[in-house]
Structures are given as structure tokens and as C-alpha cells.
Amino acid sequence: MDELSRVIRLPPYQYLHVLDTNNNVTRVLSGPQTYTRQDHEKIVSGPSPMIIVPPQSYVVIENPVVRSVEGIVIVDSYGQAKLRHGEREVRTSTQFTDPFPLYAGEIVSGSVQKLTVLDAKSALRIRANRDFDNHAAGDEWHFVGPATYLPRIEEDVVGTIKASVIKKNQALKLRADKKCVDCFGITRDAGEEWLVRDPGTYMPRVDESVLGVLNATILTDKASIYLRALRTFKDIYGIQRKAGEEWLVTSKMAETHVQDVHEEIISHVPITTLTNRQYCIVLDPIVNGNQQLGTRELRRGETSFFLQPGETLENGIQDVCILADDEAVLLQANESFLDKDANGAPLQRLPGVKWMVYGPCEYVPPIQVNVLEIRKAIPLDKNEGIYVRDTKTGKVRAECGQTYMLQPTEELWEKKLPDEVEELLRKDAYVDDNGIGRGVFIRDATRVVTFEVPHNTAIQIYDYSSTMSRILFGPTLVMLSPDEQFMVMKLSGDVPKRVKVIKTLCLQLGPDFMRDQITVETSDHARLRLTIAYNWHFQIPSKQGESPAKIFSVRDFVGDACKTLASRIRGAVAVETFDHFHKHSAQIIRSSIFGLDENGEPKSELMFPTNNLCITNVDIQSAEPVDAQTRDSLQKSVQLAIEITTKSQEAKAKAIAMKEDEEAKGLLVTQQLENQTEAEKARKRLVELSAQCAAVEAEGAAVATAKAKAQAAEIEALAAVKQAELRVQAMQIEHDSQMLRLQSEHELEIQHAKQMAELEIQKKRELIAIEADKFKSMVDTIGQQTIVEMARAGPEAQVKLLASLGLQGYLITDGKSPVNLVNTAQDLIRNITSEK
Structure with a gap:
């Protein structure tokens, strides 16, 4: 197991670092190889994959090894690879096409990156x-x-x-980050800005910063721009501009304009167009390139112009005063100037003078003149008028019944009326005679105040200048002079009467009536509430010397008359008992109001001499006791009388109803007997008709049954015949369709076989044509001479071979190619003979 752990198999493109502990040198082992580690060796790192740099990529190595010119790694005397500590090395795919390992101490900075x-x-x-x-x-x-x-x-x-793309009508704004020379060869200081106007792509230099792309302002015949210089410079048009200078750029200078870095766009100035009916006044105009401050210039159409810097329009574009024959314009001179009168003669106008120019004409005021207003002649009917005030004398007068044009020193005067008069005039204008509203009423204060006095009324008008009043009787039309006012009458109204309820300008002359409600007390202390109506009228003075103003001497004649009449009634009732007054109330009240004549009868009227008010009649509309007990007793007596009358009428109605009821019962019984007789006759007729209908019905049923059976048998026979015919037709149709189907299948099979044969023939023809074209192209490509040479190459080589061997009369063949030996013997004999 220990022996196997020492064996390390490195696959391709992997490496490891092995440290020799004897000399402390680390070396690199690259695969593919099998490595057996010695006892004095130690694996420091790995196995690790080699660094692969793809095409168009690079990698940065820190602490790279030192290489010779030939690219060989330089090692020291101990065999350790030398490193450039603290340095970096860029390795690309062109330098290191194959994967490479890292030496001890080399570090990959980041990862493999693509080239930019x-x-x-x-x-x-x-x-x-x-x-x-x-x-x-x-x-x-x-x-x-x-x-x-x-x-x-x-x-x-x-x-x-x-790179910035500069389009047409655009410019690129640049700024120098430090002192440099731009693309035009101009030295730029740090922070200086300029424009590049040439269309195309522009790559800013290292010392330049792009501030943005500026779009050009399109200049037309109707639009221009107003610029101001931020510093002294020479603009794109080659004109030297001073700092703060303002100017206008129009379409006459250029079609488009790009704002320079030293320019500021103040505004876009539209063209000012004047028609032949317009004019304007320009303040501070520019004349011959110089601005005339404090002056004014009149410009009249037709014309078009742009306002230059510093120029403004006074009151904008104004219309020419077109005056009709009934119009005039009021003018005032603001400075002294020489004018012309209506005849064309020179006339000196002084400052502040007012005058008028009358139409028909067109008038354009000079700059020394102010137009105050355009006046129009005011047409007035005979019942219309206006108030005119003279501004020099202050006198006010009324002009009526003619068309009037105000003079230069005249003006319309507004007549003020009290609020209560305005309200009464407004009510009169709102409602017509039928009580229907007329709409909104707005009084023109400059018009003469008019008022229609209705029929059978009178109105009083007071003149404050003459301290006199005048009385007018309707129907008539009142027109107030400037110093006249209507006298408002405030009358009592409602029931019972209250003061100042009714406000009116006109006094009704009557005949009319007024109602009042008073409380009286009889001698036996019964208190009654009376509702009384008085008929009245005014008597107009007819004698010479009597003033009609007498009827206006009592302002509230209604209240005064009602109070006077009520006092008379109370005095007359106070001496009468309740029972006597209840029976003779009308006579008592009439006697108290009108008085008694020589015969002891009530008089026909009562005259108030103060204002000629005449009371002609008295009507007692109601008399109700004020005390509750008296009212109840009176009400019970009235109810008892009503009840007696009602019962008598009810009894009479019952007797008449019983008589009518008996007569109706007799008529009903007679009608019932007649109806029963008619019913029996109808029942007899019904039985006879029923028997006749039954007989007809039985006969018809028998005949219908027989006919139905015969028709049914006939229909069944016809149906059987029709069914057999249809079955034969169906079989014939099936047979025909089967034959058509088989015939179609055979035709389709034949057509398919024919088409397949044609396709096969076409395929063979195309293949033959392809082979022919292929052989032809090969022959054409190789060439005729080349084929001949190829054919002759074999025999010639054989001839030369035989000649070199000294053999004659021999033939070399591979046994596959045919040999023509027909004339061979003759040629041999001929050759032998010739040799002899």
C-alpha cells in the first residue's frame, strides 16, 4: 500500500509541484506521465489543471518566471525557476497556444478574460x-x-x-479638461468650450469632454431667435459681438442656427404681420442700426417684420378705425403737432385738446394722438331719450326724439334713482299685463327714465330744481328730466290693515274696494270680529282753479280711511245689543258710515274732502263673535235650523223613492213573463233542429266510411306497385355504380402504370444525359489532344522498350485488347524482302 501511494499518474494537461527537501527546490511536473515520489520529495500542490487561454483571450500572471529571448525559463544555480516578484505578465493565446502550468510562486490574477x-x-x-x-x-x-x-x-x-455622431443641423459641444490643441489646430485653455459643427462621427480627444449634442433651430420666414452674447467673440457669421450685446437671427442670415457656447437664446421671436386694416406703434425703435430710446414709431400694414432687440409693441396690433357715416372717433392730443382739418388746411393741435373725426372714412391715429373712444350716433324715437352732460359747464340735459351724436365736450350722464324706485321699475318690467314674466331687466342709466302710467291712474313727479311737482293721468308715458324724481306712495295693506305694505308709483283712481277687519263690542258686552269691504273712488277736481294734486295730499289714504270708518262703526255698534245688531247689522253699519238724510234713510256715499276720496258702498263679509260661548250658542242655533231643513227634505225624498220602487217592480214582473214565453218558443225550435242534425250526421258517417275503405285499398295497391318500381331502380343504381367504380379503378391502375413507366423512362433519359454531359465535360476538360496522347502513350512506351532491347517483330499484349493480324504476314514478307 505504501508503494502504491508513491505512484502518481498525471493525465494530460495537468501538473503538480514537487519539493525536493534535500535542496529545497520546487520543480513542476506536467502530464501525461506516471511519477513515483521519492522519500526526499514532497508534493506541494496539485495535481491541478493547466491554464488554457482560448483564442482572443488573455490571462494575467503575478510573479511570472524569467524567460530568455527564445522563451526558455531561466533557473538559478540550484535549479529553481527565477521569478519577477511584484511584477505581472499578460499571456495571450498567440504567445501560449498550448496549455501551460504555473511555476512555484506564480499566481493567476483573476480569470481568463476576453480581449477587448x-x-x-x-x-x-x-x-x-x-x-x-x-x-x-x-x-x-x-x-x-x-x-x-x-x-x-x-x-x-x-x-x-x-464616438459622437453629428447629424446635419447638429453640433457637438466640447470642453477642454486642460490646455490642449483641438482638431482645428486651435489652442484651447482649460475649461474652454467650443463646438464641432461638421457632420459625421467625432472621437473626442483625451483632453476633451463631450457636454452634449446641440440641435439647430430652424429659421423660417415666420420665426427667428433672439440672442445675447455672454462674452466678446466673433459669431459664426463673422460678426464681432460684444459681451451683453443682443441681436436677432432671421432666415435671411441662415436657414438653421446652432447656439454657440458664447450665446444665450433669450426667446423665439415670431413674425409680426399687419394687414391693410391694421397698424401698430413700436416703442424704442431701431433706426439705421441705432436704437432711439424714448421714441415711438407708427407702422401700418400691409407689412411683416420682426421686432428687433429692445423693441416692443404699444397695446399690441391694433385695427384701423373704420368709421361709418353714423360713427366718429374721439381723439386727444398728447403733444403739440401740426394736423389738418376736414378741408385739408393746416391746424395746430395743442396738448390735451379733444376733437372728433367723423365718418365715413378710415383713420389711423398719429403717434401724437390718443384714441379715447369710438362714438356712434344714438338713434332715438319720440318716446326715447338720453341724458347728456357738458364737461365744460357741467349742465345736464335730456335729448329726445332725434338721432344724436355726442360732441367732443359732451358725455353720457347716468341718472341715479332711489332703490325703492329701481325695485318698482324692475317689477313693472318683469311682469306684463297678464302677469307673465318678461325676463331680466337691466336699466341703462344713461337713457331717459320712462314709465307707462296705466289707465285710470295718476302719478306725481317732483322737480328738485324748480321745487315744483306735476301730476299726470293715465294712460300716458312719463319721461323724467335730469332733475325729476318719482314720488313713491306707501299704502297700508293686508287684513287687518298694516302700514307701508304696498309701494307704488301710481295712484289708482277707482272704483275699487278695500277690506278691513275690526273688533267691535255691543252694549251687552258681546265682542264681534267684522270683516268689511268698502267700495271707493277718487273724484277728480273739474272746477277751474282746483289743483289735481289734492288727491295726493294724503299719502296713505287707505290706512287713514280704514281707521276713520272703523271708529264710526265701533261707535254705532257700542249702543246696540247683540241680538239687535245680529238682525240689523247691515243697516246699522251703513247708517254709521254714510249717515242719514232728511227722510231717515242712509246716504249713498261718504266724501273725504281732504283728498276727494269717495266711499260708495259697504259690504259686511263676515261677523264672528270673539267670545267662545257666544260663538258656540250661535253655532248651535244655526245647526238646529239646518237639521230641521235637512230632515224635511229627507222625508220628501223617501216618499218619492218608494213610489218609484213600486213602479219598477211591476215593470220587472211583466218583463219576466214575456221572457219565459220567448224562451219556450226557442227551446221547441232547438229540439226540431237537433233531430234533423242527427239524421244528417248518421247518413254522412256511413257514406264517408265506405269511401274511405275504397280509397284505402286503392292506395295500398298503388303503394305496392310504386315500391316494386323503386326497388328495381335502386338495384339498377347499385349495379351501375359498381360498374363505374370498377371501371374507374382499372383506368386509375392503367394511368398509374403508364405514369410510372413514363417516370422511369424520364429518369433513364436524365441519367443518360447526365452521364453524357459528364463524359463530355470530362473529355472537354482533358482535351482531345490529351486523350490521343494517353492512347498513344502505352504503345509508344512498348516500342521504345523493344527498341532498347534490340527486338524486332515482337508484339506485347496483355491479352485483353484485340489485335488486328489480317495484314501482319504480308507486312512481314514485305519487310523480309526489302531487307534481302
Whole structure:
């Protein structure tokens, strides 16, 4: 067992390290071999697989062995392989095509890695980690593709760089990491930025950083860009720009523009287009390349332009004032200038002066003029008007019944009305005569206030300037002057009456009625609640010299009249007993209100001389006791009278109902007897018809049975005949189909055999053609002369062989090729004769 443990069998591509304990030298043993370990030897490591480097791969070895120029490992005097301690070595598949073992002390750094393959748009950033060749430690450079990068110990790969693709209308923005020379041969300082505009691929240099790709701004006839210089430089158009300078780039300069590193895009400026009906005012315009600060310039269409840096539009694009024959524009001069009047004569306009230009015309205001408003002639009917105020004198007047154009020193004046008047006018506008709403009412304060006074009404209007009032009777239309106001009447309303319930502008002249509810007490202390309606009207003064304003002397005539009449009624009722008042209430109340004439009869009316209010009639609508006991007693007496009347009517109705009931019973019995007679007659007729129907039914059944049996027999015979015919036809169809099937099978077999024969013939023909073509191609390839030479090669060789042996008249053959000996004897005799 101990002897077997010393034997080590190394398979191919494996190795182990053996330490000789006598001289302390470690050697490498590589397979395939069988190794017997000695007593003074010790296996340090292994067996281990050899290092295999595939194609396009590499491996890094630390502490590599020292090799000679021929690649032989150098050992010291003790036989130990020398190592480069602390160094590394890159081994590739081209150097080590076969697997190799590691010597004692060698270490694999990492694993086997693939070589980096770079395309045409890629590069590696390399940094030197030590001085070698022409590079100092820390130097950086690019390894540009397409190529395969072979790593070196002196180099470190910092990163991968991709080439930037610059398309048309694009530019690549670069920045120098340190002082360098760019691709244009220009020296760049550290931190300096620039653009590369040439389309194509660009590989940045080692001292350059790519900041990004800039897209060009497309410039059209309707779009431009507004730029500002960040520092003094010369732009792409060869113009020197100073720091802070602003300018405009349009399509006239270039189709596209890429923002330079020293430029800043402030905004995109659209084109300003004016039609022949538009104009604009440009503030701080640029004239001949110089900006005129604080000035204004008028530009009228048709035209198109871009606003230059520093230029702005005052109030935007404005429309030309197109005035009709009923329009005018109000103007005001903001500075002194020379103008022309309507006749074309020169006219000096002073600052602040207002004037108007009347249509029809087109008017474009100069820059010295402000357009205050466009005025239009106001058409007014005879019942319409406006309030006009003179701005110089302050006087306000009303213009009615004509089309009016405001003058330069005039303006519309708004007339203010009290809130309660506004509310009354609004209600009147909301509802028509039928009580239907008209919609939203918005009063134009500049229009003359108008009010339609209804029929049989009166209205009072007060003029504050003359301290006079005027009375108008309807139907009429009221138009207020600037200093006039409506007098609002506040009347009592509801039942019982409450003050200031009704607000109105018009006074109803009557006839009309008003209701009131009062409480009275009789002499026997019975309290009653009376609901009374009064008919009234106003008497209009007809005498010369009497003022119609008398009817407005009492503002709340309803409340005053009701109070006066209620006091008269209370005084009259207080002296009467309840029973007497209950029986003669109407006469008592009328007498108390109207009074008695010379005959002791109530008068026909009551006149209030203060305001000519006339009460013509009194109607007692209800009289209810206030005390509960009195009300119950009165209610019981009324109910007893109603009950007596109801019972008498009920008895009379019962007698009439009994009479009608007896008459109905007699008519019913008579009708029943007549109905029974008619029923017996109908029953007799039914029995006769039933007997006739039974006889007809029996006869029909017998005839139908006989006919059915005969038809059944006939149908069975016809069916048997038809069945036999169909069976024969079926057999004939089966026989025909069998014959057709056999005929089709035979035809298909014949056709199949024929096609197979044709295919075989075609196959033979194609094979023969292929062989012929093959032989022909072989003959053509070898050549006719070559075949002749090949045929003649054998006999000529034999002739030469015989000639060299000195033999004549001999023939050498292999016995397989035929030999023509027909004329051989004659030729031999001829040859012998000739020799003799």
C-alpha cells in the first residue's frame, strides 16, 4: 500500500509541484506521465489543471518566471525557476497556444478574460501606471478602433469612449479638461468650450469632454431667435459681438442656427404681420442700426417684420378705425403737432385738446394722438331719450326724439334713482299685463327714465330744481328730466290693515274696494270680529282753479280711511245689543258710515274732502263673535235650523223613492213573463233542429266510411306497385355504380402504370444525359489532344522498350485488347524482302 501511494499518474494537461527537501527546490511536473515520489520529495500542490487561454483571450500572471529571448525559463544555480516578484505578465493565446502550468510562486490574477474588440466608433482611454517608452506615469491617451486591444502591464484602461455622431443641423459641444490643441489646430485653455459643427462621427480627444449634442433651430420666414452674447467673440457669421450685446437671427442670415457656447437664446421671436386694416406703434425703435430710446414709431400694414432687440409693441396690433357715416372717433392730443382739418388746411393741435373725426372714412391715429373712444350716433324715437352732460359747464340735459351724436365736450350722464324706485321699475318690467314674466331687466342709466302710467291712474313727479311737482293721468308715458324724481306712495295693506305694505308709483283712481277687519263690542258686552269691504273712488277736481294734486295730499289714504270708518262703526255698534245688531247689522253699519238724510234713510256715499276720496258702498263679509260661548250658542242655533231643513227634505225624498220602487217592480214582473214565453218558443225550435242534425250526421258517417275503405285499398295497391318500381331502380343504381367504380379503378391502375413507366423512362433519359454531359465535360476538360496522347502513350512506351532491347517483330499484349493480324504476314514478307 505504501508503494502504491508513491505512484502518481498525471493525465494530460495537468501538473503538480514537487519539493525536493534535500535542496529545497520546487520543480513542476506536467502530464501525461506516471511519477513515483521519492522519500526526499514532497508534493506541494496539485495535481491541478493547466491554464488554457482560448483564442482572443488573455490571462494575467503575478510573479511570472524569467524567460530568455527564445522563451526558455531561466533557473538559478540550484535549479529553481527565477521569478519577477511584484511584477505581472499578460499571456495571450498567440504567445501560449498550448496549455501551460504555473511555476512555484506564480499566481493567476483573476480569470481568463476576453480581449477587448473595438469597432470604428469606439476607443479606450489608457493611462500609464509607470514610465515606459515615450510615456510618463500618469499620461493618458486613446486606443482607437477598429482594432483588438492587447493589454499591457504598464497600462490601465480607464474607460471606454464612444464616438459622437453629428447629424446635419447638429453640433457637438466640447470642453477642454486642460490646455490642449483641438482638431482645428486651435489652442484651447482649460475649461474652454467650443463646438464641432461638421457632420459625421467625432472621437473626442483625451483632453476633451463631450457636454452634449446641440440641435439647430430652424429659421423660417415666420420665426427667428433672439440672442445675447455672454462674452466678446466673433459669431459664426463673422460678426464681432460684444459681451451683453443682443441681436436677432432671421432666415435671411441662415436657414438653421446652432447656439454657440458664447450665446444665450433669450426667446423665439415670431413674425409680426399687419394687414391693410391694421397698424401698430413700436416703442424704442431701431433706426439705421441705432436704437432711439424714448421714441415711438407708427407702422401700418400691409407689412411683416420682426421686432428687433429692445423693441416692443404699444397695446399690441391694433385695427384701423373704420368709421361709418353714423360713427366718429374721439381723439386727444398728447403733444403739440401740426394736423389738418376736414378741408385739408393746416391746424395746430395743442396738448390735451379733444376733437372728433367723423365718418365715413378710415383713420389711423398719429403717434401724437390718443384714441379715447369710438362714438356712434344714438338713434332715438319720440318716446326715447338720453341724458347728456357738458364737461365744460357741467349742465345736464335730456335729448329726445332725434338721432344724436355726442360732441367732443359732451358725455353720457347716468341718472341715479332711489332703490325703492329701481325695485318698482324692475317689477313693472318683469311682469306684463297678464302677469307673465318678461325676463331680466337691466336699466341703462344713461337713457331717459320712462314709465307707462296705466289707465285710470295718476302719478306725481317732483322737480328738485324748480321745487315744483306735476301730476299726470293715465294712460300716458312719463319721461323724467335730469332733475325729476318719482314720488313713491306707501299704502297700508293686508287684513287687518298694516302700514307701508304696498309701494307704488301710481295712484289708482277707482272704483275699487278695500277690506278691513275690526273688533267691535255691543252694549251687552258681546265682542264681534267684522270683516268689511268698502267700495271707493277718487273724484277728480273739474272746477277751474282746483289743483289735481289734492288727491295726493294724503299719502296713505287707505290706512287713514280704514281707521276713520272703523271708529264710526265701533261707535254705532257700542249702543246696540247683540241680538239687535245680529238682525240689523247691515243697516246699522251703513247708517254709521254714510249717515242719514232728511227722510231717515242712509246716504249713498261718504266724501273725504281732504283728498276727494269717495266711499260708495259697504259690504259686511263676515261677523264672528270673539267670545267662545257666544260663538258656540250661535253655532248651535244655526245647526238646529239646518237639521230641521235637512230632515224635511229627507222625508220628501223617501216618499218619492218608494213610489218609484213600486213602479219598477211591476215593470220587472211583466218583463219576466214575456221572457219565459220567448224562451219556450226557442227551446221547441232547438229540439226540431237537433233531430234533423242527427239524421244528417248518421247518413254522412256511413257514406264517408265506405269511401274511405275504397280509397284505402286503392292506395295500398298503388303503394305496392310504386315500391316494386323503386326497388328495381335502386338495384339498377347499385349495379351501375359498381360498374363505374370498377371501371374507374382499372383506368386509375392503367394511368398509374403508364405514369410510372413514363417516370422511369424520364429518369433513364436524365441519367443518360447526365452521364453524357459528364463524359463530355470530362473529355472537354482533358482535351482531345490529351486523350490521343494517353492512347498513344502505352504503345509508344512498348516500342521504345523493344527498341532498347534490340527486338524486332515482337508484339506485347496483355491479352485483353484485340489485335488486328489480317495484314501482319504480308507486312512481314514485305519487310523480309526489302531487307534481302
